[in-house]
Amino acid sequence: MIYKDYFYVVIFMFLGIIFVLGSIIFSKILAPSKFSLEKASPYECGEKPIGDAWVQYNARYYIFAMMFVIFDVEAIFLVPWAVTLKDLGIYSFVEMVIFLFILSTALIYAFKKKVLEWV
Amino acid sequence: MDQYLAKLILKFFHYKAPFLLLALGTAIITVAFVSLTVLFLIWLERKISAKIQSRMGPMLNGPRFMAQISMWLGGIFQTLWDALKLLLKEQVTPQNADKIVFWSAPVVVFTACLMTYVVIPFGPGLVVKDLNLGLLYILAVSTFSVISILMAGWGSNNKYSLLGGFRSAAQIISYEVPLIFSLLGVMILAGSLKLSEIVLAQGKVWFIIPQFLGFLIYFICSIAELNRPPFDIPEAESELVAGFHTEYSGMGFAMFFLSEFANMFVISALITTLFLGGWLLPFGLKLPSNLSFLGITIPYFNLFGSVLIFLIKTYLVILFFMWVRWTYPRPRPDQLMTFSWKILLPLSFLNLIGTSLGVIIWKI
Incomplete structure (x- = not known):
């Protein structure tokens, strides 16, 4: 039964959550806890923190994330093909080479546009 | 793994374990395995880094009666004490x-x-x-x-x-x-x-x-x-x-x-x-x-x-x-x-x- 298999995954998930929360709460009970403003201020090598850390950030990361989404989706397309390649034969191989060719074109385009350069 | 667990429970407790108990049992065994493995791995990492850098790494640790045993075993209890310390930290x-x-x-x-x-x-x-x-x-x-x-x-x-x-x-x-x-x-x-x-x-x-x-x-x-x-x-x-x-x-x-x-x-x-x-x-x-x-x-x-x-x-x-x-x-x-x-x-x-x-x- 397939749902029975994935039931184990759910059990593992809940046990993981319980384990971490349990040990954190257990430690909270055991450990000393005394609030002080100095201790609770964000760590900045001993200096007084300047401004907030939640600022707008370099867009370069966003472009990498876009590239990742594109290529990861392509990889997921390739998985069922890879598993059944032995049965599908040469026809599917040619198709996939064309697919990979289009993918590489996108990668080369990204190269040329200097998207992959880090600043 | 659950089939072996079921066999063990049947043998020792004469009890046919339900599916939920088996799932929970395997999960608990896995958590224990993970914790022990990690304790060992951290010690191994420290020891190997010490060997690569010509140091001794962790040797003597713990209370006095355990320190000597720990030394013979190459400071293997180091991570255990580290974990205990982290547990008692604010x-x-x-x-x-x-x-x-x-x-x-x-x-x-x-x-x-x-x-x-x-x-x-x-x-x-x-x-x-x-x-x-x-x-x-x-x-x-x-x-x-x-x-x-x-x-x-x-x-x-x-x-x-x-x-x-x-x-x-x-x-x-x-x-x-x-x-x-x-x-x-x-x-x-x-x-x-x-x-x-x-x-x-x-x-x-x-x-x-x-x-x-x-x-x-x-x-x-x-x-x-x-x-x-x-x-x-x-x-x-x-x-x-x-x-x-x-x-x-x-x-x-x-x-x-x-x-x-x-x-x-x-x-x-x-x-x-x-x-x-x-x-x-x-x-x-x-x-x-x-x-x-x-x-x-x-x-x-x-x-x-x-x-x-x-x-x-x-x-x-x-x-x-x-x-x-x-x-x-x-x-x-x-x-x-x-x-x-x-x-x-x-x-x-x-x-x-x-x-x-x-x-x-x-x-x-």
Whole structure:
């Protein structure tokens, strides 16, 4: 039964959550806890923190994330093909080479546009 | 694994365990296994780094009556005391932090790591649950660590944490792509995503021989996925203090540490499963199912022998990871990105085309 298999995954998930929360709460009970403003201020090598850390950030990361989404989706397309390649034969191989060719074109385009350069 | 657990319970308690109890039992065993393995691995890492740098590493530790034993064993209890210390440390939540995100990050990181243990096959039939989509499942679940690292980085409201979190996310997602492409070669050769079937497909020859390029790419990418040196840019001590877990103390920090090493074990076990033949002996040799030695018969020899072989291989891979860690310097972030997108990704394309072409020609 397939749902029975994935039931184990759910059990593992809940046990993981319980384990971490349990040990954190257990430690909270055991450990000393005394609030002080100095201790609770964000760590900045001993200096007084300047401004907030939640600022707008370099867009370069966003472009990498876009590239990742594109290529990861392509990889997921390739998985069922890879598993059944032995049965599908040469026809599917040619198709996939064309697919990979289009993918590489996108990668080369990204190269040329200097998207992959880090600043 | 649950069938063996059911047998044990039936034998000792004469009780036919229900399905829920078995599932919970295997989960608890796995958590215990993970904790013990991590305690051992941290000690091993410290000891190996000491040997590489001509130091002694941890030796004397603990209360007086245990210190001598600890010394004879090479300071093996060091991590235990470290864990106890972390348990008794105060947990400081930064004042401006997003408290829910901040405290749920360690939960996510450990849970994602624990969930990958479901499909690791330690021996024939010795797997928590051999999912049909095992390999894809591992790839999917292990990517949760990106989310937790981003959560930790954002939730801390600390500039170092944020920088570390972003860098880590960029690094992990960049290396995820060649990692998946390098595994496609294994999927082609095995014709299955079920990890036990992938192991059995390596009866004649381990996949490291036809897939050597894939193995290299996977190994490099997994170092980057684990955020281990030389690819530890997200937590580069000399620039970012401790990266995304700068603000964590006590158990929160311990959870990040725990899941880092538990993840290393999973990745090593996965490399063993996919490339080094899992629990199989080389050259198609087989273990006898019952070993008779001087009139004593060891039952389940096949099972125990398989687990032993699997663990030996896994620990060899782990030793290799540690060796790499203490040998190479750290590259710059831009070099890291360039290496992934411009070298590893085209190479993994080549590997994929080469493997599929080889399989097609072999069939004709």
